Amino acid sequence: MFKDRKMYVNGRLVPWEKATVHLMSHSFCRGSGIFEVMRLHTTEKGRAVFRLDAHLARLKRTAFLLGMDLPMDDDGFTDAIFQTIRANEVENGYIKLICYYGEVAMHVMPNQEKMDTCIAVVNPEADMEEEKAAGDVPLSIALCKTRKLHPETIPVEAKAAANYLNGMLSRIEAAQKGADVGIMLDTQGFLTEGSTESIFIVKDGTLYTPAEGTVLKSISRKSVLELAPVLEIETVEKRLAPEILAEADEIFLSSTGGRVQPVGKVDSLVLPKSPGPVSKRLMEAFEAIYQDKDPRFTHWLFYVE
Numbered sequence: 069m070f071k072d073r074k075m076y077v078n079g080r081l082v083p084w085e086k087a088t089v090h091l092m093s094h095s096f097c098r099g100s101g102i103f104e105v106m107r108l109h110t111t112e113k114g115r116a117v118f119r120l121d122a123h124l125a126r127l128k129r130t131a132f133l134l135g136m137d138l139p140m141d142d143d144g145f146t147d148a149i150f151q152t153i154r155a156n157e158v159e160n161g162y163i164k165l166i167c168y169y170g171e172v173a174m175h176v177m178p179n180q181e182k183m184d185t186c187i188a189v190v191n192p193e194a195d196m197e198e199e200k201a202a203g204d205v206p207l208s209i210a211l212c213k214t215r216k217l218h219p220e221t222i223p224v225e226a227k228a229a230a231n232y233l234n235g236m237l238s239r240i241e242a243a244q245k246g247a248d249v250g251i252m253l254d255t256q257g258f259l260t261e262g263s264t265e266s267i268f269i270v271k272d273g274t275l276y277t278p279a280e281g282t283v284l285k286s287i288s289r290k291s292v293l294e295l296a297p298v299l300e301i302e303t304v305e306k307r308l309a310p311e312i313l314a315e316a317d318e319i320f321l322s323s324t325g326g327r328v329q330p331v332g333k334v335d336s337l338v339l340p341k342s343p344g345p346v347s348k349r350l351m352e353a354f355e356a357i358y359q360d361k362d363p364r365f366t367h368w369l370f371y372v373e
């Protein structure tokens with residue numbers, strides 16, 4: 069339960085309900101928080117964070133793209149993350165790290181140079197009822213009218229809170245259509261991603277996903293693209309017209325929170341065998357990696373204890 073948790077806030081571990089900011093803070097009013105969500109797994113060797121190095125690299129890239137000054141280096145963030153994990157009895161779930169401007173700011177520029185940092189550890193099944201209910205049922209997706217932000221407006225590869233109104237709108241549309249996830253096109257009509265998940269399409273044994281440029285540089289997407297060739301699955305990253313969804317043998321979404329999630333329905337079109345064989349192989353391969361049962365990928369796990 070969240071109420072039993074401790075959160076890291078600027079160097080201190082505080083009770084969950086004490087992790088607060090002022091309503092007039094810059095990050096609350098202007099959406100200037102930047103963040104990372106990382107997977108936490110318990111293996112036979114203890115608790116480990118999945119691809120911590122890649123997450124910290126993306127955090128630095130986000131800060132750079134938005135002209136923000138992070139308060140710590142990689143070692144500082146690693147130490148803060150591990151402290152937070154040790155202070156909480158969560159075995160599997162995720163870690164959310166946010167860098168934010170917590171001081172009151174009435175104008176568009178923040179009043180502080182260095183950002184604040186908070187870190188939470190979440191066990192989705194224990195903490196969030198709806199995640200328990202979702203289980204492993206294939207997802208339904210719907211193409212939305214909401215377009216993905218154009219990369220020449222806000223950098224879409226920045227993992228920033230302000231970018232997520234876009235995702236929220238697409239999720240509202242999906243819900244109105246009775247679907248779990250809305251898939252956004254870019255402003256030129258090509259496939260991009262869901263509000264918080266990348267999309268993959270399997271066609272004739274090859275795995276397709278939209279190229280970088282209009283999508284988040286997702287760590288799960290990167291991991292799928294690195295793992296697939298090891299499993300002798302060919303991958304193609306390119307601009308994809310939405311028609312490919314109707315021709316797909318399999319579709320799945322990937323994200324840190326959801327891992328690899330098979331799709332069973334696209335608008336009214338049902339994909340009868342979901343998860344299909346390629347999705348299943350990837351799902352099983354990831355589970356083995358998370359449990360540290362695949363020596364080829366041990367370097368993806370960062371042990372806490």
Ligand SMILES: Cc1ncc(COP(=O)(O)O)c(C=O)c1O
Pocket residue numbers: 105235261262263264265266284285286287288289322323324325
């Ligand atoms: C827009 C978007 N795409 C993809 C993803 C998946 O990214 P990751 O694998 O790094 O969790 C997310 C995660 O929140 C996201 O917000």
